[in-house]
Amino acid sequence: MKLAATIFLLNACYITLNTFRTMLVVRRQRLWAPLLAVLEEFVYVIALAIALKNINSPLNVIAYTVGFGLGIYLGIIIEDHVALGYVNFQVTVNINNDDKNYEQNKALPEKIRDHGYGVTETWGYGRNGTRLIMNILAPRKADRRLMTLVNELAPDAFIMVNEPTHMSGGFWSKEVDQRFRKATHRE
Secondary structure, eight states, rough: OHHHHHHHHHHHHHHHHHHHHHHHHTTOOTHHHHHHHHHHHHHHHHHHHHHHHHHOOOOHHHHHHHHHHHHHHHHHHHHHHHHHEEEEEEEEOOOOOOSSSSHHHHHHHHHHHTTTTTEEEEEEEETTEEEEEEEEEEEEGHHHHHHHHHHHOOOTTTEEOOOOOOOOSSSSHHHHHHHHHHHHHOO
């Protein structure tokens, strides 16, 4: 039983590191991903050696596989907590004069700016008329807050979220980034 627990913990640790490192690679963390990979492989070699040496027990195999599943879960939880990078929200709302939410939607960019977000407005034309299209950049740590805010202010908005890999210039500055960091720590 003690051996199965060791196998379970080592594999959960390995897969947690593996999952988090994979997410660092996707976010192009050129320093942290390779450093974490060294630790990950160290744990992997130990876990695999113990598991293969004791593969004859079904309990050990179950411990290995359940540790794998738990490791995936923990890696995702850690990555969500660390929340590296930024998200870009593209929010589209109706802006037709005859729309019941015309005034509310027209004021939406300023209301979002009042909460500290940079908003770039563009106009589009869809099947049913004029659309206001807003691009809003936020730290990933603030993405749930921004989604909640947009849903409260414009429940009928069409929202797409993506993660930019490169940014340069514009409204975004260290000052704004610091403000969101401080707000996250207060919550």
